[in-house]
Amino acid sequence: MAEAFKxxxxxxxxxxxxxxxxxxxxxxxxxxxxxxxxxxxxxxxxKPGVVTVKAAGGKEDRYVVxxxxxxxxxxxxxxxxxxxxHVNDIDRADLARRIQDAKEDAADAKDDVARSRAEQFLxxxxxxxxxxxxx
Amino acid sequence: MASLKDLRxxxxxxxxxxxxxxxxxxxxxxxxxxxxxxxxxxxxYSERMGAVLANITQAIGGGGDAPALMTGTGRDDVHxxxxxxxxxxxxxxxxxxxxxxxxxxxxxxxADGKQVKIxxxxxxxxxxxRRDYGSLILERVDLREVKTxxxxxxxxxxxxxxxxFNEGGFDICTLFYSQFKSVISxxxxxxxxxxxxxxxxxxxxxxxxxxxxEYEPEPGEILSDLIPRNIAVQIFRALLENAAGxxxxxxxxxxxxxxxxxxxxxxxSITYNRQRQAQITKELxxxxxGAEAL
Numbered sequence: 001m002a003e004a005f006k007x008x009x010x011x012x013x014x015x016x017x018x019x020x021x022x023x024x025x026x027x028x029x030x031x032x033x034x035x036x037x038x039x040x041x042x043x044x045x046x047k048p049g050v051v052t053v054k055a056a057g058g059k060e061d062r063y064v065v066x067x068x069x070x071x072x073x074x075x076x077x078x079x080x081x082x083x084x085x086h087v088n089d090i091d092r093a094d095l096a097r098r099i100q101d102a103k104e105d106a107a108d109a110k111d112d113v114a115r116s117r118a119e120q121f122l123x124x125x126x127x128x129x130x131x132x133x134x135x
Numbered sequence: 136m137a138s139l140k141d142l143r144x145x146x147x148x149x150x151x152x153x154x155x156x157x158x159x160x161x162x163x164x165x166x167x168x169x170x171x172x173x174x175x176x177x178x179x180y181s182e183r184m185g186a187v188l189a190n191i192t193q194a195i196g197g198g199g200d201a202p203a204l205m206t207g208t209g210r211d212d213v214h215x216x217x218x219x220x221x222x223x224x225x226x227x228x229x230x231x232x233x234x235x236x237x238x239x240x241x242x243x244x245x246a247d248g249k250q251v252k253i254x255x256x257x258x259x260x261x262x263x264x265r266r267d268y269g270s271l272i273l274e275r276v277d278l279r280e281v282k283t284x285x286x287x288x289x290x291x292x293x294x295x296x297x298x299x300f301n302e303g304g305f306d307i308c309t310l311f312y313s314q315f316k317s318v319i320s321x322x323x324x325x326x327x328x329x330x331x332x333x334x335x336x337x338x339x340x341x342x343x344x345x346x347x348x349e350y351e352p353e354p355g356e357i358l359s360d361l362i363p364r365n366i367a368v369q370i371f372r373a374l375l376e377n378a379a380g381x382x383x384x385x386x387x388x389x390x391x392x393x394x395x396x397x398x399x400x401x402x403x404s405i406t407y408n409r410q411r412q413a414q415i416t417k418e419l420x421x422x423x424x425g426a427e428a429l
Contacts, residue, residue, distance in 0.1 A: 010179050013173070029352060041349065045351075083286065
């Protein structure tokens with residue numbers, strides 16, 4: 001069995017997960033990454049996506065996060081999410097609303113930088129929706 | 136001298152008031168527990184955020200690429216004050232304490248010839264500040280419709296503030312709220328959020344043994360994402376502390392009111408009984424003297 005490390009998933013409202021885990025898959029801003037024990041210290045922003053947590057017991061849990069950042073140390077990993085929910089509790093209407101907001105943002109963007117950022121965010125959200133639909 | 140009937144009415148009305156204050160106290164106690172839980176649940180996030188921010192500031196080392204939100208504009212001519220108070224009264228000196236702190240601050244700034252702008256969060260602070268500094272108030276954020284305070288509420292305020300900053304609307308932003316120490320003690324606090332107070336730098340030296348991080352994307356980019364979020368988190372924390380503080384203050388204010396009402400009922404009852412006894416004695420004397428006269 002792989003070595004376990006401490007993983008914490010925190011949203012501004014509450015602490016969602018705080019447990020010993022084997023591995024965590026994080027949707028990093030520059031690509032997905034799997035974090036295991038003794039990982040080199042990395043700090044990365046995350047994009048909207050699914051975090052897969054494999055607990056020390058082998059049980060897998062999935063959480064949907066909407067942006068934030070992760071602080072990875074050899075001794076543990078802390079994920080500060082802007083908002084996070086368990087995959088089973090995801091509210092489709094809420095997701096649809098976020099996509100709608102993102103679309104409006106993209107349409108309202110004043111300059112190219114803002115527009116490309118908004119469009120990128122929108123694309124991430126739609127990918128996320130696509131990934132969740134069969135679930 | 137009030138008649139017996141008047142006294143009876145008074146007692147009945149004080150009793151009714153006592154029932155109301157008692158109920159309000161119990162409601163406040165229940166809400167306090169929930170608000171306290173919410174404040175505690177939010178604490179890990181802001182703590183981690185502070186630690187991460189301290190680390191990253193250290194990594195950048197005050198280099199030129201730190202965003203303006205952190206370093207400030209280099210001037211301190213225009214001050215923005217975010218005054219967070221409660222939406223409702225009947226909570227003792229809670230609102231006026233925050234407002235007084237803000238007012239003293241405003242007076243000092245104006246005396247120094249600075250320009251002051253105010254954003255009021257919550258109705259009560261707005262009502263108090265409007266009297267003296269109505270022309271300085273930019274905006275009033277109404278949270279009355281909000282049942283449970285969410286991060287989105289704080290985020291909306293933070294967005295407005297950052298937007299204003301980017302437009303060059305102000306140089307320094309200070310947040311006024313009440314720190315929740317305990318049920319009986321709330322401390323009105325002023326906290327500078329833009330540019331980020333040097334407190335975070337002190338925290339950075341605290342854990343000097345911080346690991347050398349790899350950053351993905353660049354530290355500057357992470358930082359520019361992090362700082363606005365940190366402002367939202369600070370505001371969120373202030374709002375939550377305020378909510379807990381308000382309920383605490385309301386609880387003790389209502390507890391006092393209930394006790395005062397009890398004292399008043401006791402005093403009134405004694406007066407009532409004395410007067411009743413006096414009347415009975417008077418009637419007896421009348422009867423007896425009437426009988427003797429026969």
